[in-house]
Every structure is written in C-alpha cells, then in structure tokens.
Amino acid sequence: MENFLLRAFGADRPGIVYRITNELAKLEANLSDSTMTDLEGQFVIMLSFTCAAGVSSNFIEAKLKDGLSDLSLNIEVSSIEFHDRVLFSDDESKRVSIRVYGADRPGIVAGFTKVLYDFGINITDLKTSITGSESSPNYFLLIVADTPNDVDTVLLENELKTASTTLGVHMSLDVIAPDTI
Amino acid sequence: MTVRAVVVAPSNVLSTPARKVLDYDDSVLQKVRDLIDTMVESPGCVGLASVQLGLSDQIFVVDVSKHKKTDICHGLIVAINPVIIHQSDPHKVREGCLSVPDFTGSILRYGEISIKAFDVTGCEFTISTNAFEAQAIQHEIDHLNGKVFLDRVLDVADVYPRKRYL
Ligand SMILES: [Zn+2]
Numbered sequence: 478m479e480n481f482l483l484r485a486f487g488a489d490r491p492g493i494v495y496r497i498t499n500e501l502a503k504l505e506a507n508l509s510d511s512t513m514t515d516l517e518g519q520f521v522i523m524l525s526f527t528c529a530a531g532v533s534s535n536f537i538e539a540k541l542k543d544g545l546s547d548l549s550l551n552i553e554v555s556s557i558e559f560h561d562r563v564l565f566s567d568d569e570s571k572r573v574s575i576r577v578y579g580a581d582r583p584g585i586v587a588g589f590t591k592v593l594y595d596f597g598i599n600i601t602d603l604k605t606s607i608t609g610s611e612s613s614p615n616y617f618l619l620i621v622a623d624t625p626n627d628v629d630t631v632l633l634e635n636e637l638k639t640a641s642t643t644l645g646v647h648m649s650l651d652v653i654a655p656d657t658i
Numbered sequence: 659m660t661v662r663a664v665v666v667a668p669s670n671v672l673s674t675p676a677r678k679v680l681d682y683d684d685s686v687l688q689k690v691r692d693l694i695d696t697m698v699e700s701p702g703c704v705g706l707a708s709v710q711l712g713l714s715d716q717i718f719v720v721d722v723s724k725h726k727k728t729d730i731c732h733g734l735i736v737a738i739n740p741v742i743i744h745q746s747d748p749h750k751v752r753e754g755c756l757s758v759p760d761f762t763g764s765i766l767r768y769g770e771i772s773i774k775a776f777d778v779t780g781c782e783f784t785i786s787t788n789a790f791e792a793q794a795i796q797h798e799i800d801h802l803n804g805k806v807f808l809d810r811v812l813d814v815a816d817v818y819p820r821k822r823y824l
Contacts, residue, residue, distance in 0.1 A: 572752060602815050621815050655762040656727065657754035658705050658797040
C-alpha cells in the first residue's frame with residue numbers, strides 16, 4: 478500500500494465531501510486521518526489515505542480533477558510517509574486546552590505558540606476564527622496541545638498570562654489528563 | 659476466580675441496552691463475581707459493566723478507592739438495575755475505556771449524582787457521590803444503556819487517538 482495526502486478547497490456547497498470520497502472509493506482508496514472545515518466560505522479538506530501499490534499521486538489527482546470538474550475545486554495529491562504520532566507519553570500525557578479571545582491584532586497566534594514552543598509542548602489541533610465588524614474585529618483562538626509530563630503547568634500558565642497581557646487579549650486554559658474507567 | 663476477556667467496541671453487546679435483572683439468583687451472583695475478578699485483574703481498571711464481558715444484564719461494579727481524583731468513596735460498589743435519580747454540576751472530563759482502547763474523549767459528566775440500585779440480594783439502596791466516583795458510575799450506567807464515551811463526543815477537538823494502551 479502507498480500513503481497519500483490530499484489537499485482540496487473550493488467555494489462551499491453541499492456534496493463536496495461526498496463527491497471527493499466517492500471518487501476515492503472508486504479508486505479503492507482507504508481513508509485514514511482527515512480534517513475538513515469551512516474557512517471564509519471556502520471548504521478546505523486535508524485528508525490522508527492509502528491506495529494499492531503502483532498507483533501514483535499524479536494519476537489520483539488527474540482522476541479527481543476529471544471526475545469533479547463541475548465543483549471548481551483546487552486539488553493536490555502528494556505521496557507521503559505516515560509517521561507515528563508525536564505523543565510524549567500515553568495514559569499520563571496531559572492535554573492542555575488554551576482559549577484566547579479579544580480584539581484582533583497581528584501576532585496573537587505567534588505570541589502564544591512561542592510560549593508553547595519554549596516549553597517543548599506539541600500542538601495537535603488549532604482553530605482560529607474572526608468575527609465582529611471590520612472596525613472592531615474579534616478574534617478567537619483555541620489551541621489543543623500535548624504536554625510533556627515534566628512541564629510545570631503553573632509556570633506555563635504564568636508565561637501564557639504574560640503573553641496575553643502583552644497582546645491585550647483574554648486567555649484561559651485547562652490541563653486535563655485522561656482517566657481510563 | 660474467573661477473569662473474562664473484555665469486549666472491544668464496536669460490538670452489538672456494547673451498543674445494545676442491557677436487560678433488567680428480574681431474578682436475584684446464583685447466576686447473578688456468579689456474574690458479579692466475574693465482574694469483580696476481571697476488574698481487579700485489569701491494570702488501572704476502576705469499573706466494569708456486564709456488557710463489557712458480553713453479558714446483557716444491568717449490573718456494574720465500581721471501585722475508585724485507589725484513584726487520586728476520588729473524593730467521596732464507597733469502596734467496592736455492586737449495582738444492579740441502576741438509575742440516576744439526581745445529577746448536577748456538569749463539567750468536561752477526558753475519559754478512556756477498556757472497551758475503546760484506541761481513543762480518549764472529552765465529554766460532559768456531572769460532578770454530583772445520586773443513584774438508586776439493587777444489591778445482589780435484591781435490596782434497594784441509594785448512593786450519593788461526587789468527583790471521580792460519580793464519573794465512573796455515569797460511565798458504567800452509559801455502558802448499560804448501550805453507550806460508550808465515543809457516543810457522547812460532540813466536537814472535532816474532543817476525540818484523541820491514543821498511541822498505546824496501558
Ligand atoms: Zn468503559
């Protein structure tokens with residue numbers, strides 16, 4: 478089996494996911510991880526999948542572009558290697574959720590992710606949204622990250638608070654370790 | 659001492675509501691023993707519902723006495739035909755399950771609950787509890803209603819793949 482990554486986007490409308498996955502099903506592709514969301518009215522897809530050996534990314538991309546030409550999607554397929562997930566530990570690994578909101582300004586994401594980088598924390602999911610009027614835009618940022626067990630979360634919270642003061646936004650966080658029941 | 663294999667999702671027995679226990683006979687006692695033996699022998703296991711052993715009866719066992727997030731603790735709880743009669747203080751927790759080895763999920767659980775249930779002799783009792791014991795009981799009652807925590811996930815950021823399990 479060969480591993481692939483598909484990136485696609487286009488003006489949002491019903492049926493995009495069905496049409497793309499249906500074309501992949503015709504190629505007997507097996508979907509693995511994916512994330513799909515609406516960004517500013519564009520539906521954006523990142524999708525990993527496996528296909529029988531001998532099928533090239535160019536061939537798959539051409540098939541998709543041909544079968545989906547009416548959707549005017551921007552489609553790219555690349556051959557990739559799947560890696561093990563970067564998790565610091567298993568059961569005891571701490572997941573930190575950081576929420577940031579406030580008036581929009583440049584540097585919010587960079588300001589907070591710099592702190593996480595300095596602590597060696599690995600971001601697993603990140604979502605930002607902008608709302609409000611053009612004159613007073615509001616920004617929301619959610620970061621979900623996997624945290625090494627030896628990170629001092631009090632120190633982490635202090636550093637994040639300092640970043641939020643500098644940037645003039647509100648920040649709160651939760652650190653949750655999972656419990657098996 | 660009978661340690662039975664834990665059923666892994668997806669499975670019919672895990673997604674079907676369990677039947678009410680009507681006769682409090684020796685077979686119920688045997689099932690309770692199997693649940694306790696399997697819970698005790700499974701590393702890190704703090705609770706087990708009958709459906710996880712492939713049995714379709716409304717029975718669960720819970721023992722959170724060794725867990726660091728426990729506040730109120732009733733030791734070993736054996737509950738038959740349990741029903742939640744009060745719940746308050748909803749909050750998010752991150753949970754895993756022996757029957758769902760590859761994921762953990764963030765879901766809503768109540769911080770304080772009261773349940774009504776029956777013991778192995780058919781006597782009714784109530785338990786009011788909080789914190790981790792309350793969470794474990796809700797988890798097991800979900801099992802008896804044909805639900806695992808994955809059935810409660812509402813958002814894309816709320817389910818996490820697990821690399822390895824215990
Ligand atoms: Zn469970």
